[in-house]
Amino acid sequence: MARSPSSPAANPEPRRGKRFGTIVKWLVAIGVAGLVGTFIAVLIAVASLPGYDELKLSPNGQSIRVLAADGTQIVNMGPAPGEWIPIDQVPSVMQDAVVAVEDRRFYRHPGIDPIGMARSAKTAWERRGTGRRLQGASTITQQITRNIFLTNSYTAGRKIREIILAMAMEWKFSKRQILELYLNRVYFGGGAYGIDAASRKFYGHPGTRLSLGEAAILAGLFKAPSNYSPSADAQAAVERARVVLSVMRDAGKISYAEQAETDPADVKLAPEPKRNSVRYFTDWALAQLDTLIDETTAPIDVYTTLDLGMQRDADNAIRANTPAGLQAALVSLDRDGAVRAMVGGKDYVSSIYNRATQAERQPGSAFKLFVYLAALESGMTPSTPVVDAPINIDGWSPRNASRRFSGQIDLRTAFAFSINTVAARIGQQVGFDTVADMARRFGITTPINTHPAMVLGSSNVRLIDMTRAFASVGSGGVAVMPYGILRVVQQGTQEVLYEHRADDTRVLVAPQVAAQMTDLLQTAVNTGSGRAAQIGRPVAGKTGTTSSNKDGWFLGFSSGLTTGVWMGRDDAKPVGGLQGGRAPAAAFAAFMRQAVANRPDPGFNTDVTLPEWQLEPDEEAYFGEPDQNFVDENGEPTAPVDIAPPAPRAPVEDDSEPQAPAPEPRGPELDRQWLDGVLTRGDRPERAPRYERQPRNDRPDPDEQF
Template sequence: MGSAARTGGRGAAGAARASGQAFTRLAGRLKSARRPGADIEAVSAATAPAPSTAAAVPRAGRAGRLSRRPILLAVLALVALPVTLLAGLVLYSFVTLPPLGGVVPEAGQRALTVEADDGRVFATRGAFQGQKLVAADLPPHMAQAIISIEDRRFRSHWGVDPRGLLRAMWRNTSGGGVREGGSTITQQYVRLTSLTQEKTLRRKIQEAFLALRVEATMSKDDILLGYLNTAYFGAGAYGLDAAARRYFGKGAKALTLPEAAMLAGLVRAPSQLAPTRNFGGAKERADVVLQTMVETAAITAAEADKARAQTITLRTPPETPPGTNYFLDMVSGEAKRLADTTGDVTVRTTLNLDLQSLAEGVVARRMDAEGAKKKASQAAMVVMNKEGAVLAMVGGRDYEDSQFNRATQAKRQAGSLFKLFVYLTAYENGFSTETVLVDRPVQIGDWEPQNSTGRFKGAMPLRSAFAQSVNTVAAQLADEIGIQAVIATARRLGVASELPNVPSLALGSAEVTLLEMTRAYAGVSAGAVPVDAHSVHAIRGGAPQPLYLRPETRSGTALPTEARAMMLDSLQAVVDGGTGKGARVSGMPVGGKTGTTQDYRDAWFVGMTPDLVVGVWVGNDDNSSMNRVGGGDIPAALFRDFVQRAAAQMARGRKRPSAARAEPAPARDVAPAAAGAAIRGVPEVVDTGTLAFRGRTVRLLGVDGEGGALARQLARYLRRREVACTAAAGAEAGPLRCQIDGDDLASLILAAGGARASEDAPADLLAAEEQARSERAGLWRRER
């Protein structure tokens, strides 16, 4: 009994403890239930009997495994999906492999070397090919240089080199820049010849497949030669031989070790490292190549040091005078039409570099001085001889800002410039300069032409009506002889633009180009039409026989002698006392015609001297009105400025540099030019007595330069304009005399007060300084 009682007491105590624990749990649930948002059903759940421990444990294990299964499936899916996609991409890349050699390298485009009329090379355009090399033409150190820097394991891998890729990544990361490439030479070769340049994973996969195929079908030497014959080396040079000729003036076979190292270093970044624009960067890269050649035992350290010490002489391409680009665009199109060949060609053009520089200078000065005030932002000029050879061309204010050629592409209403065709037709059909017509109100159909003055002058001879550009007389004349006859005359003289058969055509309502109008006036000057406006004399390829040679004489239809004489007389009357008085040049017979369109949107002047025909247009690209600028204003003044300077230049009889003396100035680290050699280019201003030409510093003879505001003013004046500097014959290397537009630059600077004359200044420069002193110009203004 006692034992049972003790047993029952212990059971009661255990039950009490269990009950106490249950109530404790219940109290906790109730407290939670009283909190905001608590669910009262949680209390019921808490009071429910708990499952036995033995049954609960297996069920919890199964539930855990089941809960982890979706996670495992998701992980497997995340791994399998990209692997499947990559496998599919690899398979697709393989199935769509392009054929080997299916891409035509850019070097297939034709390259132009462009000469002026006297044989001076002044520009190059396009991609240069050079000769395709064979194994015997490749210097051993060139092969070693390209292999050491681009693909050290080229001789041992099978087209793709993972180990080389990892090494390149390590060297580039630790070296702080690009020291080695990751792609093998074989991969680069197939990329150049068989793939597009898009940067996609598919292309990289195809590149690897094609590299393996090439390695299976070509020898290592053939792969290397193929790569060197197609790689781009900068400055328009495609292929090793083209690069050797472009930079060093020699074939690839004659390359020295330092030259080979420099070329090998270009292929990774040819545009940035081309030595003609970044000689220092190219030299640093060449030093890296020499070091890799030492590391690969291609050369010894002593040989590398010797190569670094050697001077590399560049034969730099000529610095294209910026204003000639408009003319070059015309040359490119004409050369393609005359000799449609895929090879590199040399084009002898009609351009006179001295006249070109004059044309650019007079347009820049006049428009800088008057353009903004008169709301005229653009101008164009064409200079040709009577045979139609284009001697100079200005297609706009700045080619870098706009490549649109306003001399050849812009079609604008000609205004009274078109009256040439009306009067010439009349003179060929019985009218004369003394025929009298009446300036009066006129109505032709619904059209009522008005004079620019709004007044009428009554009876007047045709010579005076043309000189004064009387609209009503021109309209009556065209109505009498017929607009169709006027159109026929314009066509005979070379106008190709659309000419509507309407009465207003007599006053220039048709849109034409400056080039075709200048060509038409040249026909009157020459007496035979049409004059063929042209920019090319000859085109030469690799063969001795020219691809094109312009005939000495061209057949044309002669203008009736009497009609031409009356037309020339009328043109001269315009300049002598008519609307073109602003074009008069003292001591020189000049004829021409003005043209002004409605609301002063276009202003023209085309004039002629015994030797030249010069066409000028001034206006705005957006066809907005100028501030009362007519053909007798800025255009006539531009004609006069140019013709006066051209005549003075010809009278001085200055001998232009020969083609032999016109070799382009060398780049940095090249020996200075010999005395008497010309340095020509667009300079940077160090101070008003010091210029920099592509890294070479030139001091102006007789000038102690000034910095600050005066230097900035000179920089604005010289902006993108060509300067030619020449050392006096027999003089030691030192200060040079420089010219711009035929004027001595030192004289211009000193006369404007831009600097002081130095102790070595000759008498003419001392006189220029004295002039500035007397006028208190420039720096002398502050020394009163």
């Protein structure tokens, strides 16, 4: 007999209901087990928590002692001094500001905020795939728990421990005790832990006398102390404080009238203590600790490469030679890349922005280092004939500063006097991608464009990267990596946590290419655009000046020390008279004379030092002012002020082989016999022989190469 459609065996609904009920039971059981497990974990954590008085005595922050290469203490990065302020003495405006901004439901949750966690999870789900972490759900209790007991590493295990410890803290201590711990332990930046240390640092008075505006600024620091520090970026601190005031008004802690009457911009800051340029170096070096050692709260000693004498000389050279209204930077590297001096600006107190390591500016003709390295690696030599004549590359026609052309010259002369047309021809011949690859090979980390004007330095670079590139040439083509930390030692136990290991195994170009490049660089200092950088011993270097004189550079090396100097305005506006061969070269010389005075002078494989009576008049007599590239920040050609473009040449109308354009009339002819005589290197018994490239019979005629 067939079963009725309404029979239990034929109706699947009861089975589905039974399965659903089973799932619910299991979920309830798992939830109860989880709650019981959490309860037990919290009880265990409560039993293990230290007492409140013990928590008050635990140290604030990590002590970091920074030492120079000779062991002299440069700076102590330990916590700023401050008193513990009981919660009854903390101004109510400070308490209200912290709770409103950091944890509005602080007085109503058990240590964790389920509402905040749900909102944060929803945001994370909406932004999934962006790589952003789940943030914004930590309560004040969780933050102080992490500050005292845990690290800042972002892992699931650490987050679970943080939640359990936060609930244990809420179980064992009152809300007022937790808030007191937080206000006296939180980091406000600049080494200041706790509101008293922060108030004394920024306002010059104890934390018991904070006004509403002052409290708003301090509360705004919790999100990012370095970004909103009033001493580093006053405008950012003021804008953040206004956000805090708005949040306080929304939370009902202040009225509309109080918000309107309080302007954080009116808050008076305590004057910053005098600090010299050494802080540019320590800021740069200490930022690398996270990549060198595991996270630790133990006090440490950081031994650095800084030479205090050289640092003092660098500071003096920059201050004495930088024109008024300009900023400047200097980096000096030893043979192995050790940073011996670093100046990131004329005044660290007025600006902590490090122009030596952070600023990205056009290098002008200093970028020709990579153009000529590519040429030498392709088979050219310093004596290879090249042609200085008009050239058009896809509509781009570079011009020389003199507005004239010299016809056939050699590669050495073209580099010494920074001839733009020759650099363009080399770039066209070897390939602009090849030039860009050479720059990256030598340590340029910023983006490099590959349009033709790139050979004249239209891509932005950093001073420390350019200095590194010149140092690698000076080291014979072996890569030089700048570093500032020699070793890190834990105080007390003297355990070595890190020690620098030199790596001289990476060869960038063949030794003969580096030697020939040194030949060219030395010629630029002895007879060309860098003569102001002479210091009485062999120097190899190159100037750089960008269009409209926005940037001036000089980079060079002598006696195993490589130094780079940049000058310009932070807003990149034109500066009349700024050229790499003037103030930057003078600052380089002023520093290097002192820095290498007690160093041995090994010279170069290709060195030549001319007596004063043999030096020709200034290069302007031949080629006009050096390094005027006449390209804008996008690499487009620009005409110089008050100089009319030359009349166009008539096309050649014959059937003969194309010839290089005849040189235009110009000033006195170069004495080629003199130039060849003083710049041709011969073997000297006291010097290592120069690297010579063997002649190749299959090499094309130089004119055909261009």
